[in-house]
Amino acid sequence: MSNTEKLRWGILGAARINQQLMPAIVAAENSQLVAIASRRPNAAAETLALYAPDEKNVQIYNSPEALLDDDSIQAVYIPLASKEHAEWTLRAIARGKHVLCEKPMALTVADIEAIEQAAADNQVQVMEGFMYRFHPQHQRVKEIIDAGLIGDVRTVRTSFSYLMQPARQYRINDSIENGSGAMWDIGCYAIHSARLPFFGLDPVAVTAMAKHIDTGADISCNGILDFGDGRYAQFDFGFEHARRAEYEIIGSKGGLKCHNVWAKQNETPVISWWTEGGEEKQEVLALDNHFRLEVEHFSDCVLNNKQPELSLTDAKNNCKIINAALESVKSARQISIS
Numbered sequence: 001m002s003n004t005e006k007l008r009w010g011i012l013g014a015a016r017i018n019q020q021l022m023p024a025i026v027a028a029e030n031s032q033l034v035a036i037a038s039r040r041p042n043a044a045a046e047t048l049a050l051y052a053p054d055e056k057n058v059q060i061y062n063s064p065e066a067l068l069d070d071d072s073i074q075a076v077y078i079p080l081a082s083k084e085h086a087e088w089t090l091r092a093i094a095r096g097k098h099v100l101c102e103k104p105m106a107l108t109v110a111d112i113e114a115i116e117q118a119a120a121d122n123q124v125q126v127m128e129g130f131m132y133r134f135h136p137q138h139q140r141v142k143e144i145i146d147a148g149l150i151g152d153v154r155t156v157r158t159s160f161s162y163l164m165q166p167a168r169q170y171r172i173n174d175s176i177e178n179g180s181g182a183m184w185d186i187g188c189y190a191i192h193s194a195r196l197p198f199f200g201l202d203p204v205a206v207t208a209m210a211k212h213i214d215t216g217a218d219i220s221c222n223g224i225l226d227f228g229d230g231r232y233a234q235f236d237f238g239f240e241h242a243r244r245a246e247y248e249i250i251g252s253k254g255g256l257k258c259h260n261v262w263a264k265q266n267e268t269p270v271i272s273w274w275t276e277g278g279e280e281k282q283e284v285l286a287l288d289n290h291f292r293l294e295v296e297h298f299s300d301c302v303l304n305n306k307q308p309e310l311s312l313t314d315a316k317n318n319c320k321i322i323n324a325a326l327e328s329v330k331s332a333r334q335i336s337i338s
């Protein structure tokens, strides 16, 4: 990093995910945690005491608006409920803040287009928080593919599931249209990682089926992305299954599996691969924290005027595919993606 300045961060909500992001901002060498806001009395202070107890100079605000009024804050992290992301991203941009917004950045492509325009008008950087992409294990996967070990990529399979605990039911207590349910929560990862540059292009069509509950939320889904020429990515995710957080890639000459894609910090990254020629290997990588790497990357982009690795075009494409998959579920048809 060419700049020794630290980016001054504010957090726009006292969400559970701060358990990961707050220590990540504190640990990131080019970042400084300056403030946190919550609309609930005491919640911001409690969150700070829980997840960053040693940080003594963090300002507490009783509303997100008050935090956005603080001119000393350069960037905000938005961990609000998914349906609030676009609105607060736009509000933060209007106040000249750079924004790292949790996934999904928005529920519609139109909202991301509005964010893109506002970011350009206000000369700020905005990135969707797909933290897993900053884990070095995906670079290693790319090296294995680029070395030709498994041949041409033909099929990808991504799986993200866990058994929903009663305390987490709030994640499915509203309709899909309001950002609730498995698709917006974990399906967006399964689709995003199926779009990793394995095929080098985005899909042309999607087919999906899902189970819904009374609230209107989906709790499990299976689907197929069509990348043309017989290349497919299968994705499945849900809250009624044992925990899986993995992807598998089958090529013309072998295959590989990344075992802990959305890994927690204490889960060892493991990649196993095999070839038709009889080679077989399990690579155990060093533990790493993709949340800290994500924060360091975004701070670096802002401080040194670089383009974030996850672009708004990528955010729009993911949102487009998610909405096409939801339409496929509703209509029981394959949906073309233009």
Ligand SMILES: NC(=O)c1ccc[n+]([C@@H]2O[C@H](COP(=O)([O-])OP(=O)(O)OC[C@H]3O[C@@H](n4cnc5c(N)ncnc54)[C@H](OP(=O)(O)O)[C@@H]3O)[C@@H](O)[C@H]2O)c1
Pocket (backbone or CB within 6 Å): 012, 013, 014, 015, 016, 017, 018, 037, 038, 039, 040, 043, 079, 080, 081, 082, 102, 103, 104, 129, 131, 184, 185
């Ligand atoms: N990257 C990841 O690994 C990861 C993991 C989990 C979630 N996420 C994403 O992060 C975002 C937040 O998820 P989360 O599960 O952390 O959300 P959450 O705890 O439900 O918090 C979301 C917002 O709701 C408010 N809130 C929190 N607890 C509340 C309560 N008991 N009663 C009323 N309001 C409450 C908070 O705003 P106020 O403080 O202003 O009230 C908070 O910012 C989502 O978009 C999700 O998709 C990402």
